[in-house]
Amino acid sequence: MTKNEMVLEYIKKLPEGTKISVRGLAQTLKISEGTAYKAIKDAEKLMLVSTIPRVGTIRRKQKEPLFDKLTYEVITNVVEGVVLGGHGGMQMELKKFLIGAMTIDEMVKYITPGDLVIIGNREDAQEAALKAGAAVMITGGFDTLPHIKELADRLSLPLISTSYDTFTVATLINKAINESMTRKKILYVSDVMTYNPVYMTPQQTVRDWKRLYAETKHTRFPVVDSKGMLVGMVTSRDVATASDDDRIGDIMTPNPVFVTDTTTLSYAAHLMIWWNVEILPVTRGKELIGLISREDVIKALHYMSKQPQISEAIQDTIFRDFEMEKIENGVKFKGKVPSTMINQFGTVSSSALMMLMCETGIFAITQNKRYDAVLDNFSVYFIKPMRTEDVIEVFARVIEMSNNFSKVEIGIIHEKEEIAKALMSVRLSKRIKMV
Numbered sequence: 001m002t003k004n005e006m007v008l009e010y011i012k013k014l015p016e017g018t019k020i021s022v023r024g025l026a027q028t029l030k031i032s033e034g035t036a037y038k039a040i041k042d043a044e045k046l047m048l049v050s051t052i053p054r055v056g057t058i059r060r061k062q063k064e065p066l067f068d069k070l071t072y073e074v075i076t077n078v079v080e081g082v083v084l085g086g087h088g089g090m091q092m093e094l095k096k097f098l099i100g101a102m103t104i105d106e107m108v109k110y111i112t113p114g115d116l117v118i119i120g121n122r123e124d125a126q127e128a129a130l131k132a133g134a135a136v137m138i139t140g141g142f143d144t145l146p147h148i149k150e151l152a153d154r155l156s157l158p159l160i161s162t163s164y165d166t167f168t169v170a171t172l173i174n175k176a177i178n179e180s181m182t183r184k185k186i187l188y189v190s191d192v193m194t195y196n197p198v199y200m201t202p203q204q205t206v207r208d209w210k211r212l213y214a215e216t217k218h219t220r221f222p223v224v225d226s227k228g229m230l231v232g233m234v235t236s237r238d239v240a241t242a243s244d245d246d247r248i249g250d251i252m253t254p255n256p257v258f259v260t261d262t263t264t265l266s267y268a269a270h271l272m273i274w275w276n277v278e279i280l281p282v283t284r285g286k287e288l289i290g291l292i293s294r295e296d297v298i299k300a301l302h303y304m305s306k307q308p309q310i311s312e313a314i315q316d317t318i319f320r321d322f323e324m325e326k327i328e329n330g331v332k333f334k335g336k337v338p339s340t341m342i343n344q345f346g347t348v349s350s351s352a353l354m355m356l357m358c359e360t361g362i363f364a365i366t367q368n369k370r371y372d373a374v375l376d377n378f379s380v381y382f383i384k385p386m387r388t389e390d391v392i393e394v395f396a397r398v399i400e401m402s403n404n405f406s407k408v409e410i411g412i413i414h415e416k417e418e419i420a421k422a423l424m425s426v427r428l429s430k431r432i433k434m435v
Contacts, residue, residue, distance in 0.1 A: 003031055007039035011048050011059065018059040020049055037344065070094045070176060072135055072158040075116070078176045079169050081137070084144060085152030085159040089135065092158070097137075097173055099166060104128045116173075118166055123148060130157050139166045189268050190261035192300045193282045193290040199224050200234060202249025206242045209234060222281040222288055223252045229286045232256055258283050259292065269297045273374045273429040276404060294429075298372075319359070322394075330364040330397035330408070339388045348386045353412065353420055354378070356394060361408040361424040364396035373406070373426040384419040392419075404428050 007029060011020065020043075025036035040057060043049045051057045073090040076083060083090065097116040100107045104125055111117060113133030119125050121142040129136050130151050138144060141163035152159035162169055198212060199222045212221060213236075223232040232252035242251050258281040259268050268280060272294045282290040322335030341352035358378055365373045386392070393413045400407040406428055412420040 003035050004039050004042065007031065007036065008043060008046070008048070011039070011043050014059040016059055020057045020059060072116070072160070074176065075137075075173060076158070076160050078172050079137070079160070079162040079164055081160040081162040083158060084138070084161055085149035086135065086155065086157045087153070088156035089158050092135070094173075094177070097170070099170060100125050100129060101166075108132045118169055120166065126159075127151065130155060130159070133157070136160070137162065137169060139164060139169055187265040187300055188261065189259050189263045189265060189282055189292055192265065192296045193261065193292040194296070195290045197222065197281075197288070197291040199288060200248050201225070202231065202247060202252070204248045205244060206239045206246050206248070206251070207244040209239050209248065210244070220279045222256070222291065223248055224288050228288060230256070230258060230281050230283050230288045233281065256281060260284060261289060265297055265300055268292060269294075269372070270374045272297065273372060273427055274376075276427075276429075319356075324363075326367075327395060327397070329399070330395065331360065331367060332393055332395040333360055334393045335391065337386065337388045337390050337392055342388050348388055348390075350383050353383055354380060354422070357396075357410040357412065357420065357422050358424060360394045360396040361410045361422075362426070364398055364408055365406050365426060365428070371428045373428055375424065376405075376427050377425045379423045381421040381423070386414060386419055390414055402428075 007025060010025075010029060014020070020040060022033050022036045022040060025031070025039065026033045029036070040049060044051065044057075048059065049057050050060045071091050071093055075081075075094060076090070092114065094116055095112070095114040097118060098110055100117045100119040100122070107117070107125060108128055111129060111132040111134045115134040116137055117125075117129040117134045118137045118139060119129065120139055121144075123145050126136050126138065126144055127148050130148070133155075135158040136152070138159070138161045141161060143161065144159065149159060164172070198216055198218065200208065200212070202223060202225065209221065213219065219236040221234050222230055223234055225231050232249075232254045233256040234248050234252040238251045238253065239246075257271060257275050257277060259271065261282055261284055272278070272280060278294050280292050281288055282292055319333065319335075321338060322333040325332045325334065337348055341348050341356075343349040343352075357380075358375065362373050362375070365371055391414070394410070395413070396408050396410045398406060399409050404427060406426050408424045408426070410422045410424060411418055
């Protein structure tokens with residue numbers, strides 16, 4: 001067992017809620033602080049610990065309960081709160097939250113029914129928020145007056161007290177909202193696939209394929225055995241040179257690419273582009289349960305991209321301060337390196353720079369909206385160390401382009417010096433026009 005694994009095992013055995021620090025782990029386990037730091041970061045990825053602003057790193061359950069709706073009951077658990085009144089409204093869904101840090105007359109202007117107002121020990125503001133139709137979160141662990149609790153019960157509006165301060169409460173709730181929205185945005189193959197698909201068996205013939213084609217106008221059919229297990233795919237290319245009496249089992253493509261109903265839609269899209277297929281069989285185990293087409297995937301992803309998203313993606317954060325300029329056969333981004341790209345040594349993270357170069361290369365290909373691109377190979381020649389807040393230019397030039405493949409040269413320049421260079425190859429797929 002490595003030192004890192006040893007530390008992770010130690011963290012797993014800690015009681016839930018235990019505070020963890022780099023120095024404390026290093027002293028307890030007689031390891032270096034660098035080893036302790038890396039183990040804590042790995043524990044965060046495994047959801048063994050959670051870092052909360054102004055609180056620190058604490059041990060938590062490895063698997064947190066998932067929630068479809070962000071109700072006040074969920075919010076109470078998130079902030080480790082106590083319900084003082086309004087138990088009848090605990091299943092209401094949170095619309096938005098605001099901090100009551102202004103005068104009462106000004107505060108009520110921003111409140112709409114169903115909101116959550118975060119307030120300290122201001123009883124007049126608590127009462128005003130409840131009368132305006134909002135739930136109330138009291139920070140600092142304070143109690144409140146009996147008539148306010150009675151008002152919350154009468155209106156069925158949750159009245160919750162938490163020991164955390166206002167900033168921490170807002171951070172925790174915002175994180176919960178973000179996680180809830182992210183889960184809602186994830187689409188799976190089961191959300192868009194076609195159930196009960198038309199299929200063929202190895203014993204059928206090309207004549208049967210032609211009959212099915214005349215009935216359905218489909219050119220691709222999954223092939224299953226007597227137990228319903230997927231064994232192949234047969235397409236118009238397979239039957240083109242075959243006679244009507246040839247068996248499907250003799251001409252089909254065995255061991256086809258497939259996905260399961262729990263595969264994410266984005267991964268299915270990547271597989272379709274990677275293998276250049278229009279239809280993927282959907283299985284549960286190896287049993288065929290449906291089909292999914294490239295058009296289904298792209299329409300669903302197009303719909304998903306139009307849905308509200310609270311948080312920014314990593315790429316959005318990195319490119320926020322960059323300006324784009326078109327150059328010959330490509331694009332150039334110019335801007336300051338954001339502080340979010342810093343590593344533990346105080347310099348720019350090489351992995352973040354590689355993401356910056358990769359996304360620039362992808363954009364150089366997809367800027368004309370004709371293609372979707374999936375990374376095939378990314379080769380870095382060199383990356384020199386640099387600081388955050390430096391002004392850099394990231395350029396990407398398409399040096400080779402075909403119907404299904406492209407190569408892009410990518411580089412980063414700082415003060416006329418080339419500090420990074422890479423070559424990227426991608427697989428391409430023409431986009432379907434959305435009606």
